[in-house]
Amino acid sequence: MGRWEPNARGRLAEAALELYGERGYEQTTVAEIAKRAGLTERTFFRHYADKREVLFDGSVALQELFVKAVTEAPESAAPIDAIAAGLEAVSKVFVGRREHSRQRQAVIVANAELQERELIKLASMSAGLADALRRRGVAEPAASLTAEAGLAVFKVGFELWIAASEEREMAQVMRESLDELKAVTASG
Amino acid sequence: MGRWEPNARGRLAEAALELYGERGYEQTTVAEIAKRAGLTERTFFRHYADKREVLFDGSVALQELFVKAVTEAPESAAPIDAIAAGLEAVSKVFVGRREHSRQRQAVIVANAELQERELIKLASMSAGLADALRRRGVAEPAASLTAEAGLAVFKVGFELWIAASEEREMAQVMRESLDELKAVTASG
DNA sequence: ACACCTGATGTCAGTTACTGTCATCGCGTA
DNA sequence: TACGCGATGACAGTAACTGACATCAGGTGT
Incomplete structure (x- = not known):
């Protein structure tokens, strides 16, 4: 799960949909999404403007x-x-x-x-x-x-x-x- | 501007509309709205669920x-x-x-x-x-x-x-x- | 007059979304 | 092999929002 796995953006979107479905949108933190995608919170916000946008790619x-x-x-x-x-x-x-x-x-x-x-x-x-x-x-x-x-x-x-x-x-x-x-x- | 001036809710709505108009929504903090209404930030959130709702009373x-x-x-x-x-x-x-x-x-x-x-x-x-x-x-x-x-x-x-x-x-x-x-x- | 109750407000600490800045990494290229 | 560049990490900071508890003004009962 190195720094340069391909398709970071897609991994974030997938992780977000999973987590929002599993435990709900409000109960999911951006840090958790990033972690599941093997990235950091800061990188999430480089790909998506906010926590909602990740569902509307x-x-x-x-x-x-x-x-x-x-x-x-x-x-x-x-x-x-x-x-x-x-x-x-x-x-x-x-x-x-x-x-x-x-x-x-x-x-x-x-x-x-x-x-x-x-x-x-x-x-x-x-x-x-x-x-x-x-x-x-x-x-x-x-x-x-x-x-x-x-x-x-x-x-x-x-x-x-x-x-x-x-x-x-x-x-x-x-x-x-x-x-x-x-x-x-x-x-x- | 004591603790018990009447119509706190209305004062908050008025202050918010003014400030959003003067300097823009994003450039206005809830603390500023509350201050103009003679109240505290915490009281704002007792009357309105969030910073947006104050415009939709x-x-x-x-x-x-x-x-x-x-x-x-x-x-x-x-x-x-x-x-x-x-x-x-x-x-x-x-x-x-x-x-x-x-x-x-x-x-x-x-x-x-x-x-x-x-x-x-x-x-x-x-x-x-x-x-x-x-x-x-x-x-x-x-x-x-x-x-x-x-x-x-x-x-x-x-x-x-x-x-x-x-x-x-x-x-x-x-x-x-x-x-x-x-x-x-x-x-x- | 006095204690008491109640609802609105203040105070304070904490979480989290989001941003700015700079360091670091991996890859391509001259 | 050195260099440059885009993507990522690390870290500090702001502000929206929440929970817990203290405090105040006004009404009520005695």
Whole structure:
């Protein structure tokens, strides 16, 4: 366990998820995470800005994927359909990762600080999507509202997918959730 | 400024908003807030769970009002219309408070930790609204999606209202934002 | 008038997240 | 083989937050 074992960052993320799951987020100290990863507390903070961030390593890549899919949707697609294309793209990333997602989500819902961090990541995604829509020529407040609606579908759809049986595909759940949103907003 | 001046809690909230505005959230210590309120750091933490919570004193009451209005909407009202009734009720609370809201929002958007706290308060509202809708007989995931849609309207509408001129009423902004959401989700 | 009770506050010590600074290590390169 | 450089360790310090206990002001009962 020398100073130069490879992938220090990944070892820290793995150790953190394990410990948060075993004894809870609050009952875990950063020093313990670092020790399990064969590193020191100071090095933890060189890789992650704080004790929460270690659980959200992939969020930037996920947002970029989402935004990219919206940006590259056909010009003719309506804003909500561009968002739908983004949801399709994002869903592919989660194929085969349901169990890992469940474990991670269980840790997050057990602690308010982690929920806060999750929410600001989702808000960042919403802002990125609104940007992408604006670049497609969508005006405000339509762009922000469409982005928020898309995130609502993602949030609700994600929870449904986690709770669902193994055969149920995320992309399908997302499509159905979006249809449901369209239904409930289609009054008056 | 003796030990028993009245309204210690209110004095702390006022001092905190002032200091966060003057020198920023991170550059303000809890000891400084307490000192300006004529109290000690320890007493601050008896009134507020942490350094962020002091800015969110009214959030529980606001949520209760929102939920109450949704609950008491006519039985015949569609879910989205019950939410609309809630938005109307909430809007009344903000009459005459635009300047205060601007000041507070400026402090919040300037700091990520405060944004996180704001987001979890809004998420709590969404959960409360979904509950209320379920009690009205709305099934899942329609209840959660309608609640999330309502919160999206509130978020976007609130920012529009803050940026708008003095004559523009929040209730009107909320109505227009909801109509816009209905428009963007009314495709295919 | 007096002792007593109670809730709010003060005091103090302790833990832990997080930061700044400098020393040290292992590896590649000239 | 000497040197440079990025990653890590070591250490001290700040501030958010907590627990335990003392103290104070005001009300209550006698």
